[in-house]
Amino acid sequence: MGNKSNNLLLGALEMLVLKSLLTEDRHGWGISKRLKQISSGAFTLNVGSLYPALYRLEKKGLVESYAATSEKGREARFYKILPKGKQQLEEHTADWREFSLAVEAVLLSDS
């Protein structure tokens, strides 16, 4: 399992970011707020990881970015999920489910 799980873990942040973009296009600040919100404040996203993750996603062609004005009239950069991103998110979600079930099975076994 080793390698695959590693990849999954590394991709977790990217998955969350993609997920947050499914409903609407957001800027970096919006993504961090949204993630805090849907995890019910369970985790505060580290800004230091968010932006590199966004740049990585854009480079991979999963999202694209464009400049626009924010709801408060500030100039901001919005991110939009691309079809390739949606597809990846679906695959990763399935993988993730499989992975978490496997972990659970191990952790909850009686040995």
Place this chain on the structure above:
Amino acid sequence: MIRRLFKRLRPWDLESRMDKEMRFHLEEHIELLQAEGVPPEQARQAALREFGNVEFLKEECRDSWGMRFVDNMIRHLQLTGRQMKKHKGFTAVAILTLALGIGANTALFSLANAVLFRPLSFPDSHRIVTAREWHPHFGEFSLSYPNFNDWRNQQSSFESMGAITGMGYDLIRDGEAFRLRGGLASAGYFKAFGVQPLMGRFFGPEEDRADAAATAIISERLWRARFQADPSIIGTPINLTGELYTVIGILPSVYPLENRDVYTSLERYVGQGNFSNRGSHPGLAAFARLKPGVTLDQARLDLETIAASLQPLYPASNTDWSARAQLLEERLLSGSRPALKALLAASGFLLLIACVNVANMQLVRSHGRKQEFGIRASLGASKRQFATQLSVENLALGLLGGIAGIALAYVSIYWLKNLFAQSLPRISEVQLDGAAFFYLLILCFLASFLFGMAPLRQAFKSSHREALNSGGRSGESLQARKWKSRLIIGEFALTAALLVGAGLMLKSAANLYDSDLGFETDQRLTFRWNLSGPNYAEPEKRMQTLYKAQEQLRQLPGVKDVGFLTPLPLSGDDSNNPYYVEGTRIPDEGEAVGVSRYWLGPNAAEVMGLRLLAGRVFNQFDTRDNKPVAIIDRLFAEQVFGTEDPIGKRLVIGKRPPEDPAMWRTIVGVVENTAVMGATTEPQKRLYVPVAQETFRGFSFIVQTEGQPMALSQSIQKILQGIDPNLPVQALQEYDELFEQTISTEQLLMKLLAVLSALALVLAAVGLYGVLSYSVSQRTREIGVRLAIGAHPGAIRNLFLLDGVKVSGIGLLIGLGASLGLSHFISNMLYGVSRFDWVSFSLVALILGVVGLLACWAPAYRATRTAASQALRAE
């Protein structure tokens, strides 16, 4: 996709985008916190805290974006700059070493490029063909005019075909005569080159006629030098050897047309009754331009078929005579190609040696840098980063070496141009052009790769821990020492091979220089004197004038003796004559019996220093009134008479016994063989006849002097002017100089190879010395310990000596072994030396052995001078 690429290519866009994006995030966060009631300053602090190290974050983003490369390159370059500044000595020596190799290679490449690879400056120069006749015995031979005419009329491969032969003229202006090299050419000759006249026109059909008007084409050089580039020269008559010719055109002076100054009609000359004999070959060469789409092979077949069809028609003159055609470019190159290739190879060796040296220096240094790499590795630098850093350093060194090499190449090219001014075609076109710079750039990369390979491998092999542990402690790793040994072996092998090549060439050149010509050239001066014009139509008058000149010259103080003859040995002129020896079988039609003939004036044999083996030389009684006589050389005597005594035998020039018995020539003497066409050519049978019995217009004088020959040139010219002011004295020079010209290519090659080998030897010595003395200094501690526990200093010295000798010895053996094979490539340039010449091989072994020993001895000696305590303290 394209947009992404575009973004990626503009790092400044990314920077401003990052700035904006993060500022926005920060401001929103602060606003949010303030809205929650946090005081402004605290909100700001909190937001910033969440961001962490902004620079670090940006770095991460750049990484994600793939900006790392540019960034890293800048950092690697900065580091490289710092390294170079820190190790100025190393950098300077490395750059100089590389400059030497790269510069020498670039210079020789430019030379080879101009001489070997660049096409001629004519339109479609690859379509210009030159053709001659060919005979299984004589090899290539000049064309006879009637054969040329048949070729020209029957061929179907060429757009145009013409012929040319040399013809000397005296240009007479204002009572002064200038000797010109000229040619008799047909119209097709100029068309074959496709060159346009500078002014006027070239020969056309009206000149290709026996009854053509007397017209001439002059060279651009002559036009500028003698006619002050006056355009009105077109249509003006000029006096060539007493006859008036109208100038109709000016030929631009381009290689290889630049060596003649005046052209007159070939067909007009033929019409005057010369050259019409099919059996005589008056030096004609055909030049032709291939029709588009026709290949050289097709053209060859065409000419060979025509030549074959002429054989049954003219059996007396044409039996066995075929045709040989060649591309002009091919023909011009064939002489200088092997020499240039040898030089290119030698300079390639030099570059390799330079690379090995720099690699060695780097290995030595990388050992010193181990600690630096160790620290950086433990701080998280990857092996890839080391490799990149080393590669950047290597490339920087290579490129700097290249830049310094440009300067060296400039100087070398200047030097080469002077050196080869006389002996290489197109030398004036040599320059550092785009192709040379491109070549130089490739060399830089190649060199960087070559000398960088060993240190890179080393960097990859050694682990960080080992590096940190061993830093400054136990000395070199076994790995590094092995690499260094290998490099030294390689260096010595390369140097040995180069030295063997140079040694063979040197010996060959020395042989040429000392080769027995069979006559003397030192303390002698020669010049050519043509008795041209109607005044000298009578042979009697010519002989009187020649005797008069000889007598007056002999009276000059400082002159020992004077003689005249034709042709002058070593001048390149020669003749081939059929002969028949009384009582032998009459040769069949077409059978080749040829002897080269020399006409000697009174005393000429003595002045030349011909060595008499039997009989006598000519004397004053060998005149027209007495029976014809001849002298033959040893080769003739051996080949024709074997063990019989040739003295008193009779022969005749011609293929059969003469109808008039008075024509028989009696052999009166046998002389030693002479090398005449040039010292490198095979010996040929020779026949000498007295001038008094067969005379010409042009003769060469040989003046034997007591002191410096050229000191007499003024007085000699004065005497000849006194006899006839209209007869120019031509080609006045020391006979020795003429000899040196005939061997000049070999000599130059020898000089260049000697220079290259000397450089290689110095590099190899420096390399060995540097590496050994470094390894001594690295092992100071070991030496100290050994001394402390009672080792004898001599034993330690021997240890190091043995080390160096072993390594250089192996290299030497490999190099000598390789030379046995490599010398094959220069074997056809060697004169009188076997390519396995043991003297050259042992001499190289000796020189390299001594150099190797010296390079080892100094560090070994130093090693033992180190006192034990000092050695231990050293670290």
